[in-house]
Amino acid sequence: MKIKIVEKFKSKDFDLEIILVNKIEDLGENKDLLESLDFKIKDESSIFLPESKKIYSAFEEFNYDSIAIAIATAIKKATSTKFKTVKLVLNNFLEDNFKALVEGAILGAYKFENYKSEKNKNDLELNFVVEKKSSKLSDVLEESKIIASSVNCARDMVNTAPADFTPKSFAEAAQNIAKEFDLECEVFGEKYLEKQKMMSMHSVGRASVHESQLIHLKYKPKKAKTKVVLVGKGLTYDSGGLSLKPADFMITMKADKSGGVAVLNTIKTIAALKLPIEVHAIVGAVENMIGGNAYKPDDILRAKNGKTIEVRNTDAEGRLVLADCLCYAQDEIKDFNYILDFATLTGACVVGLGEYTTGIMGNCEELKHKALVSCQNSGEYATKLDFNRYLKKCIKSEIADVCNISNTRYGGAITAGMFLDNFIYEENKNKWVHFDIAGPAFVEKAWGYNPYGASGTGVRMAVQFIKDLVN
Template structure:
């Protein structure tokens, strides 16, 4: 679906008009009567198509990013379900201050994943935001929001792609294409390089796969950068659980275990497209966790890049092993780091604790966690803080190694996983690091708000907003 801005003076004819309603008293008398007969309520996600009037009415409850993004998404979905070619939304003074939410909600709401359908529709439909007079500020918002929302949809496509079609080498090809298109630097480490760098934690996870593990390092280095940020992503292209095999129903959807790496990849792509004055390094651990005669095993002791030893008690706690080496690599290879942020579908415990729609934010700096939380909320994503504590730290203590890869209790699993990662953050970087556990919202098997069935693209918008806020 195309989205644009036009002036009301153009007098262009449209097949449909989308009207957002917060108060039924503002609706024309005839339409008000029709809506009343349809029992239309002014609530989020309430939609009514008045075919003869060529209008789609959508209810919304408050002037907030979420409510308005959901509203325009609902209107767009109804529009796309028709054969009408064009629709308009008139932007009044109240809606003008929430234009970002309207643009992003429209693009995110129009998404569908049909790559594996044998029959595809090829509709060409267009939504126009109609202004009383053109304003440069809204043009700027439109341009930026289209880049961001399209990046989220690109992330959705990648995460939804099946494991036979998206392997660690596919990750490499996507990264190299971005590097070529946007003139970025791109380094790739295969398994020989991982061994040479003594990254045996990450290396061991992918040993049983026919697809070679890959560490991807993309670099965006603008002139006169205001700050230097490292993004680290868990890129498990598939996770069977390894020898600690997942139950069959838990193995379905594990194509989504690459969501952190995909978010990081699309975040640096967007930041480069927006030409933000921030040096960004994106590091992705692209690995497939499978079973086989050479698989790593419970009871193995692995040594990470920083020399710390890890007792493996469950091979399904593999993402933290990949991230451990990626975090060490980042700190060893990149000098003068200001911030380190990792994104991962790390724990089912985070989903149990926070539900399917909320990201868990962890780290050592209270002020940085608060900034991350505010950026998440402003970007339209849901998040909350999960605090470390000294007692949970004891749960990942190993009697025979430096640390254990799982906790000795079933409780607090999201936090203990975050505290495991803290072992691989060097002392000088402790207060520069934030861990985002996106296991809940990254992939949900039902539509919610402006998110479809499947991948949501979680992490892209929050990463971009957070990084932009750090330069203010």
């Protein structure tokens, strides 16, 4: 979808007009007609009047989410027609919320049709009409286009079938990003994992015909103000291993790579925005399968930092991959200021928070709050989940340093986060935040400006967190 800012006096005729409304009184000349059609001021409520060629779309609240949903709903309505151009006249309020308008429009227009034999061919052009162009609006437009396009790219990657997106595909995607933005990229295979004694990650992928890949992308601008490390869980498919998932639970497990995908598209966005922050993106790209060489419940694995892990469930594999990736990051990257990991880690987080909310965990209250604020300012939903000394006892092993699952069915999101804490070195405890994105990363129904399937969760919140470090 093309998006432009046009000045009113240069404005031409457009096929359609979008009008965003918060009050019935704002409906203008079509008020009686819209009321007779039972149009209500509710999020996701819109109506198309063919005679006047106007789309009315309502928003309940004066915030990012409501406005982004309103324009996304209108754009969906517009793309269901054969019209090609649409305008939205900006007033002062809408100019102040221009970021939400641009991102909502792009995210709302997204469709995943890579596997469709017939594709939607409606290339809509959206024109924001203003009295006079300003550099501020132009800057917001360009930045928001970059961010929203990266989110849509993440959606594409996550939605891609596991046969078409293997660990090697992950590495190729990283190498393509490196080439486009002149980044450094290192990719390591299973021999490297063995040599570095990263047997926690290595064991998870050893039954797959697709070799596990450790990916490290580096964005190093001159005079960087700070250094951020991003670590992502990249399970290209998760069968559950020998602790095999039930058939219904195995569907959508292509989405278990969402954390790694978020990390890749975040560093791509930071590079495109040319922010003065050094960023490292590390992804453990692995496929968890069954076979004669599969790792087993009762195995004892040794991670890169020397800690031993009792495996009691091979479906708790993401934390095993992240354990070694976190150790690798801390061993290889010196003097970083923050280390953030993103993972579709636990079903327990979905049970506790619902499908739309990320769980934020870590040891530093100030840093968790900072992450929460950045997340909310980005348009994503999140809440903090606090560690607890009593839950720590639940992952104690009698025969190893730690167990990969809890001995209780309760608090599973937190105990998974506390498992990862075993692989954060003491000097980095207060630099680390864990984001469990299992809920919002992939939802099998449309919600707000998000489609069926992948949402691209993690990209906007990570970008906003890094942007906030500059401001």
